[in-house]
Amino acid sequence: MEELLQVNNLEKIYYTGNNNHLKAVDNVSFNVNKGEVFGLLGPNGAGKTSTIKCICGLLDYEGGDVLVKGYSMKKKRRKGLKHISAVLEGNRNIYWRMTVKENLEFFSGINGLSSTKIKERMDYLIKQFQLEDQENVVVNKLSRGMKQKVAIAISLITDKDIILLDEPTLGLDVSMSHEMRQILRRIAKEEDKTILLSTHDMNVVEDTCDRLIIINNGQVIAKDTVENLKNLFNKEIYKILFKGNTEHQLLPKLKNVSNIVELQRQVDHNVVILQLNDANELFAIFELLKGESINLISIEKVTKNLEGIFMDLLKEEQQ
Numbered sequence: 529m530e531e532l533l534q535v536n537n538l539e540k541i542y543y544t545g546n547n548n549h550l551k552a553v554d555n556v557s558f559n560v561n562k563g564e565v566f567g568l569l570g571p572n573g574a575g576k577t578s579t580i581k582c583i584c585g586l587l588d589y590e591g592g593d594v595l596v597k598g599y600s601m602k603k604k605r606r607k608g609l610k611h612i613s614a615v616l617e618g619n620r621n622i623y624w625r626m627t628v629k630e631n632l633e634f635f636s637g638i639n640g641l642s643s644t645k646i647k648e649r650m651d652y653l654i655k656q657f658q659l660e661d662q663e664n665v666v667v668n669k670l671s672r673g674m675k676q677k678v679a680i681a682i683s684l685i686t687d688k689d690i691i692l693l694d695e696p697t698l699g700l701d702v703s704m705s706h707e708m709r710q711i712l713r714r715i716a717k718e719e720d721k722t723i724l725l726s727t728h729d730m731n732v733v734e735d736t737c738d739r740l741i742i743i744n745n746g747q748v749i750a751k752d753t754v755e756n757l758k759n760l761f762n763k764e765i766y767k768i769l770f771k772g773n774t775e776h777q778l779l780p781k782l783k784n785v786s787n788i789v790e791l792q793r794q795v796d797h798n799v800v801i802l803q804l805n806d807a808n809e810l811f812a813i814f815e816l817l818k819g820e821s822i823n824l825i826s827i828e829k830v831t832k833n834l835e836g837i838f839m840d841l842l843k844e845e846q847q
């Protein structure tokens with residue numbers, strides 16, 4: 529399997545004045561194979577955009593290296609850039625006063641494609657992205673979702689090996705987001721493209737990616753196939769609020785039932801967050817709590833912010 533992109537111990541530091549600095553990317557490593565769709569999943573501020581900008585040569589980095597087809601983006605940036613196309617936030621790769629077709633023609637032209645090849649790629653992409661009705665419309669007049677489609681189509685016109693997409697579905701409505709995911713999956717398969725995308729949305733990763741890393745505070749907290757991580761996410765998470773008792777008595781007993789247990793002490797009560805393999809294990813927890821001198825306030829199944837809770841749990845696991 530050919531590793532088209534290698535990110536080795538990448539470090540990006542921002543100097544924020546008054547001798548302060550922020551390590552936005554902290555020792556991040558991952559490889560992306562040819563034809564793979566790879567996800568960078570993480571909350572706002574996790575370091576996704578900084579990682580992508582380092583990979584496409586828009587930012588210098590302080591530590592580690594990025595190799596694009598073996599070329600270091602530190603030492604052989606020009607050679608590396610020949611294989612990369614990127615769409616970052618704000619769709620800066622589009623001319624808003626030109627039509628969709630004019631944009632596609634312009635960007636394929638400046639990248640030196642022959643006129644036959646330009647026509648062939650344009651027809652293919654307009655069809656793939658279902659832009660037939662918009663091809664002669666000035667980009668400025670298009671919806672946000674349509675503009676995003678055009679930006680991604682442009683990134684594909686020059687037929688580069690690696691496409692970097694920063695939050696490709698951000699701000700799109702449900703149906704447009706769904707359509708975008710289908711398109712990305714199809715293009716990756718049909719064209720054998722290597723796609724690295726960032727998102728904070730687990731659904732995007734689930735629909736489009738083969739493998740992913742989860743990053744938080746600049747650090748990788750999980751690296752796996754989507755299938756494996758999905759199984760992890762499928763586990764049942766419960767939040768138990770109670771008064772009384774201490775972790776000395778309760779925690780070890782809970783740990784006999786659940787592998788992942790987190791205790792948070794609040795001002796007037798305690799919260800336990802635990803992961804169960806299935807809902808039946810909850811009965812074992814009820815039995816256990818019954819025998820303890822605690823005042824149970826509530827037990828609630830956590831369905832929202834699963835991603836955030838898992839990030840915390842995974843982070844704790846690594847410590």
Ligand SMILES: Nc1ncnc2c1ncn2[C@@H]1O[C@H](COP(=O)(O)OP(=O)(O)OP(=O)(O)O)[C@@H](O)[C@H]1O
Nearest residue numbers: 542544550552570571572573574575576577578579
């Ligand atoms: N130019 C900059 N100068 C200083 N700090 C920055 C700069 N750019 C980003 N940061 C900080 O670096 C951290 C990582 O930001 P980054 O944009 O890479 O994260 P992200 O995961 O893409 O999040 P978002 O989705 O919010 O953009 C954040 O704390 C951010 O505030």
